[in-house]
Amino acid sequence: MRETEVGSNRPSGGVVELPPSSGRFRAGANRAPCCKDGFVNKALCVLAVVAALSACSKKTEEAPVADAGTSAPPATQGPAQNAPAAEPTEADRERAEKQAALDYATMEDSYLNDPKGQWAQSATASSVFGETGSSGPSDVNQAQNMAGKPDGREWTNDHQDMGFDTFEATFGKPVHATEVRVVFRKGNEAVSKVELKGVDGAYTTVWSGLNEDPEDRRGSRQWFVRKFAATSNPVQSVKVTIANTVERGYKAVDAVQLVGE
Numbered sequence: 297m298r299e300t301e302v303g304s305n306r307p308s309g310g311v312v313e314l315p316p317s318s319g320r321f322r323a324g325a326n327r328a329p330c331c332k333d334g335f336v337n338k339a340l341c342v343l344a345v346v347a348a349l350s351a352c353s354k355k356t357e358e359a360p361v362a363d364a365g366t367s368a369p370p371a372t373q374g375p376a377q378n379a380p381a382a383e384p385t386e387a388d389r390e391r392a393e394k395q396a397a398l399d400y401a402t403m404e405d406s407y408l409n410d411p412k413g414q415w416a417q418s419a420t421a422s423s424v425f426g427e428t429g430s431s432g433p434s435d436v437n438q439a440q441n442m443a444g445k446p447d448g449r450e451w452t453n454d455h456q457d458m459g460f461d462t463f464e465a466t467f468g469k470p471v472h473a474t475e476v477r478v479v480f481r482k483g484n485e486a487v488s489k490v491e492l493k494g495v496d497g498a499y500t501t502v503w504s505g506l507n508e509d510p511e512d513r514r515g516s517r518q519w520f521v522r523k524f525a526a527t528s529n530p531v532q533s534v535k536v537t538i539a540n541t542v543e544r545g546y547k548a549v550d551a552v553q554l555v556g557e
């Protein structure tokens with residue numbers, strides 16, 4: 297604080313006498329009669345000191361920081377890594393959807409034309425939609441619709457959220473199997489077990505548990521795929537178990553593929 301500022305803000309009539317070491321006020325030039333003798337004068341003198349100090353303090357609080365503008369970093373120089381990422385445009389989203397569809401087509405084509413893959417020759421199931429009704433199941437829901445390559449004709453089970461269902465697909469050529477692929481239209485999340493039936497009639501479980509495959513929304517079909525080490529014995533059939541309550545609603549399967557040689 298500069299000395300001249302204190303003097304200009306001193307209350308009218310206030311007179312101050314500070315020790316010489318202070319150097320903050322021009323005490324000598326402002327010496328007043330109130331500081332000469334007597335209790336009243338001393339009291340007035342104390343009040344004057346308090347008033348002067350108060351004015352000085354207020355002045356200090358109000359005084360702007362002289363170098364604030366030069367030492368503080370500019371507000372525009374914040375860390376670049378905190379800047380929010382730009383929102384994708386409509387064109388970006390459309391391109392991403394097309395790319396996903398292309399990826400799906402490439403994946404599906406590799407399955408459909410796999411030289412080591414074969415489609416089921418026949419199929420049976422534990423239930424068929426409509427079998428508990430008075431007119432029985434319709435042909436459009438029969439298990440045999442799972443035979444052959446994907447064609448839009450499906451087997452549909454008769455339970456939405458109760459118990460388990462199974463279906464078994466049999467293949468024309470027994471192979472040392474390495475992979476099973478099942479084409480669902482819906483219900484693939486409910487698959488809970490995959491067994492292989494050898495030519496000797498024995499079943500071997502190659503996978504069981506909770507299906508945690510992410511939902512594939514890129515195409516019209518859901519491919520449930522499980523890979524495993526080549527079986528030592530030739531495989532003739534694939535048995536798949538579905539836990540109906542895991543994914544509620546009727547399940548619809550189009551085709552079953554066995555991979556091996």
Ligand SMILES: [Ca+2]
Pocket residue numbers: 441442443444445446447448449450549550551
């Ligand atoms: Ca079919």
